[in-house]
Amino acid sequence: MKSLISCITILLFTVGCISVQAKSFLWEVKNSKAVIYLYGSIHMAKASMYPLNSSIEQAFEIADTLVVEVNELKSNQVKIQKILLTKGVYSGDETLYDNLDKKTRSLLQAFLKKYSLAYFSIAKMRPTMAALTLTITRMTQLGFSAERGIDRYFINKAQANNKAILQLESGVEQLNLLLNITDDDLFLRYSLTSLSEAESVMATLIDAWKTGNVTKMHKLVLEEPLNDNPLFKPLFKALFTDRNIKMVKKIKQYLNTKNNYFVVIGAGHMVGEQGIIALLKKSGYTVKQL
Numbered sequence: 001m002k003s004l005i006s007c008i009t010i011l012l013f014t015v016g017c018i019s020v021q022a023k024s025f026l027w028e029v030k031n032s033k034a035v036i037y038l039y040g041s042i043h044m045a046k047a048s049m050y051p052l053n054s055s056i057e058q059a060f061e062i063a064d065t066l067v068v069e070v071n072e073l074k075s076n077q078v079k080i081q082k083i084l085l086t087k088g089v090y091s092g093d094e095t096l097y098d099n100l101d102k103k104t105r106s107l108l109q110a111f112l113k114k115y116s117l118a119y120f121s122i123a124k125m126r127p128t129m130a131a132l133t134l135t136i137t138r139m140t141q142l143g144f145s146a147e148r149g150i151d152r153y154f155i156n157k158a159q160a161n162n163k164a165i166l167q168l169e170s171g172v173e174q175l176n177l178l179l180n181i182t183d184d185d186l187f188l189r190y191s192l193t194s195l196s197e198a199e200s201v202m203a204t205l206i207d208a209w210k211t212g213n214v215t216k217m218h219k220l221v222l223e224e225p226l227n228d229n230p231l232f233k234p235l236f237k238a239l240f241t242d243r244n245i246k247m248v249k250k251i252k253q254y255l256n257t258k259n260n261y262f263v264v265i266g267a268g269h270m271v272g273e274q275g276i277i278a279l280l281k282k283s284g285y286t287v288k289q290l
Helices: 007-020 055-061 078-087 100-116 127-141 148-158 173-178 184-194 198-211 214-228 228-256 276-282
Strands: 026-030 035-041 065-068 164-167 262-268 287-289
Touching: 035 055, 035 148, 035 214, 035 228, 065 148, 078 173, 100 127, 100 184, 100 214, 127 173, 127 184, 127 198, 148 164, 148 262, 164 287, 184 198, 184 228, 198 214, 198 262, 214 228, 228 262, 276 287
Parallel strands: 035 262, 065 164, 065 262
Antiparallel strands: 026 035, 026 287
């Protein structure tokens, strides 16, 4: 990924923040029956990302029901462990290096050396499993954690306030999606490419998230990775576009009830022509960024 830091970019981004700082990554969708608040999440977060904007907290208070991508506290851990053992690791003498092309293997070796990580800890993992593990490891090194993530924050608040909690996907469903990716070598390569600049990218991404800068978020999450690596297009279709369509279908169902919902979905799913916000607008709904 090309460097995001330059004097011109900083200047333009600073000016952009001035014009949108009253906004957040929160949208309101409503009709005569229901009100839905859509909030773009950062799944692994830092304590410094709190407190959240008061408009976000107010939207959560109004809602009867919280909806998250996956309610990890309700995930079937037995099934998840079974999937990890059957789809996530190699049996016998087969190893990760045996199943990577030269370019991906070289990227992995350089990554492990740069961040002082041991190959033996992932040697028996299949590429997608290794990618997920390395992502969590690197993000943890940078001070991020799922326990501080936006999703977990609102799950905890919903439980404390006796709000109903729904999920758009199950943990089993999401894990199967990831581990069933056909080109898992490409997925690992994509992850390594993203993680190589994780510190600077996350700093810029969080700024975009805090200020509701949709253009910047789209550029970081979708536009730049695809411009730099067109081979990632089928992967992004599976990870974003196809899932966005399914999520929007469920959101439309919520709009046919008489309840109010606070829906927390990864910020990257909100942006772009095939993002959740655009898909709802194309379906005729009025969507307002708050």
